[in-house]
Amino acid sequence: MIATLVHLAVFLxxxxxxxGVINKTKAAFGGRVGQPYLQPYADLIKxxxxxxxxxxSTTWVFKAGPVVAVTTAVLAGLLVPVAGHAPLSFExxxxxxxxxxxLGRFFTIAAALDTGSAFEGMGAAREATFSALAEPAxxxxxxxxxxxxxSLSLETMLAGGHWPPRAAASLVLVVAALFIxxxxxxxxxxxxxxNTHLELTMIHEVMVLDHGGxxxxxxxxxxxxKLFVLSALLVxxxxxxxxxxxxxxxxxxxxxxxxxxxxxxxxxxxxxRLRLVHVPSLLVAACLLSAFGIVLLAR
Amino acid sequence: AGAALAFxxxxxGAAPTWDCGYAAPTARMQYTSSSFAQMLVGMFAFALRPEExxxxxxGAFPAPAAYHGSVPDVVLDRIVAPALRAAGRAFESLRFIxxxxxxxxxxYILLTLVLFLVWx
Numbered sequence: 123m124i125a126t127l128v129h130l131a132v133f134l135x136x137x138x139x140x141x142g143v144i145n146k147t148k149a150a151f152g153g154r155v156g157q158p159y160l161q162p163y164a165d166l167i168k169x170x171x172x173x174x175x176x177x178x179s180t181t182w183v184f185k186a187g188p189v190v191a192v193t194t195a196v197l198a199g200l201l202v203p204v205a206g207h208a209p210l211s212f213e214x215x216x217x218x219x220x221x222x223x224x225l226g227r228f229f230t231i232a233a234a235l236d237t238g239s240a241f242e243g244m245g246a247a248r249e250a251t252f253s254a255l256a257e258p259a260x261x262x263x264x265x266x267x268x269x270x271x272x273s274l275s276l277e278t279m280l281a282g283g284h285w286p287p288r289a290a291a292s293l294v295l296v297v298a299a300l301f302i303x304x305x306x307x308x309x310x311x312x313x314x315x316x317n318t319h320l321e322l323t324m325i326h327e328v329m330v331l332d333h334g335g336x337x338x339x340x341x342x343x344x345x346x347x348k349l350f351v352l353s354a355l356l357v358x359x360x361x362x363x364x365x366x367x368x369x370x371x372x373x374x375x376x377x378x379x380x381x382x383x384x385x386x387x388x389x390x391x392x393x394x395r396l397r398l399v400h401v402p403s404l405l406v407a408a409c410l411l412s413a414f415g416i417v418l419l420a421r
Numbered sequence: 422a423g424a425a426l427a428f429x430x431x432x433x434g435a436a437p438t439w440d441c442g443y444a445a446p447t448a449r450m451q452y453t454s455s456s457f458a459q460m461l462v463g464m465f466a467f468a469l470r471p472e473e474x475x476x477x478x479x480g481a482f483p484a485p486a487a488y489h490g491s492v493p494d495v496v497l498d499r500i501v502a503p504a505l506r507a508a509g510r511a512f513e514s515l516r517f518i519x520x521x522x523x524x525x526x527x528x529y530i531l532l533t534l535v536l537f538l539v540w541x
Contacts, residue, residue: 175434235457237438243452251460332438402464 137346138162147387169339187233188340194226195347245328255405262412280358
């Protein structure tokens with residue numbers, strides 16, 4: 123019970139801090155002081171207090187997009203075990219986990235197409251294409267975990283880091299592939315530039331171009347929740363057994379999540395966005411990494 | 422009171438979709454389903470085999486040109502239907518068996534019975 127409450131508190135309150143850490147890392151690389159760490163919280167509060175303007179060509183689908191995005195991110199977060207315990211887990215929940223993201227993505231794409239603008243349509247087409255290529259990488263990685271732990275429940279898969287030594291090589295490949303999937307799913311460089319709404323970098327930022335006010339705040343919050351969930355998955359694979367002390371376990375997990383945020387900031391500062399025609403190559407490379415992880419396990 | 426203030430119902434305004442200042446869009450400039458699928462179709466063109474007719478423009482004063490593209494169903498239109506047509510043509514040559522008069526069919530039954538008697 124206490125573990126569930128702590129999980130919910132951290133899950134609902136920490137994600138904007140990850141965005142703040144990413145921005146601070148990028149500022150440090152640029153020799154600037156940068157935004158405060160808590161700036162995303164201030165942004166969310168500011169957006170919540172604004173009014174909304176809805177386009178005359180949109181319907182309920184447009185209003186449902188941000189709602190479904192946040193809801194699916196919250197539900198996926200309930201399925202991911204953080205510090206060894208997930209509030210909600212059952213056999214086969216890894217499939218629900220992957221398809222909650224797909225549901226959120228579907229409604230975001232539908233809301234983007236609902237506006238009738240060519241900008242949002244183009245971003246929606248690119249998002250659909252890149253997600254179609256990134257999903258096999260995610261599934262192959264989850265398959266490796268399922269093969270090692272012989273179960274289809276996320277809590278059993280990531281239970282306390284009891285990895286057999288023969289699986290170490292596969293897990294290294296899976297961590298690399300899942301990091302690329304994390305960058306793709308959360309629209310980070312090298313797939314998308316989260317700072318701009320320009321035609322050059324139009325994938326996720328342009329799909330939400332017509333949202334404003336609380337809806338846009340929901341979109342930002344949902345994006346940060348998604349970042350948290352995928353980072354928690356990555357951290358669950360990478361960290362060893364943390365021991366029974368909950369303070370140490372939670373402290374280690376939060377530190378590891380912030381380290382993942384710093385790593386994302388480093389990647390964003392060190393490289394530019396890939397040319398659009400080269401993005402599928404990187405996603406297929408992630409698929410191949412996870413597929414090799416399965417091949418290494420097949421004995 | 423704080424919750425009521427935070428979740429109060431606010432009137433929402435209405436405005437046209439932002440079109441980047443372009444004053445006169447037409448229906449021909451819209452983003453259709455073909456546009457939506459164009460990236461994926463291009464990526465998997467080796468499997469989907471789209472058909473495109475793009476005569477292109479040539480010369481200093483080119484004639485009006487039109488582009489037409491379609492993605493026929495790979496399995497149905499390119500594999501199953503031609504295979505069934507070829508099978509139909511092959512079996513045409515056996516049409517002569519269906520003569521229409523009862524004596525021929527009785528002869529077929531007699532021949533089949535003789536065949537089974539000899540065989541077993």
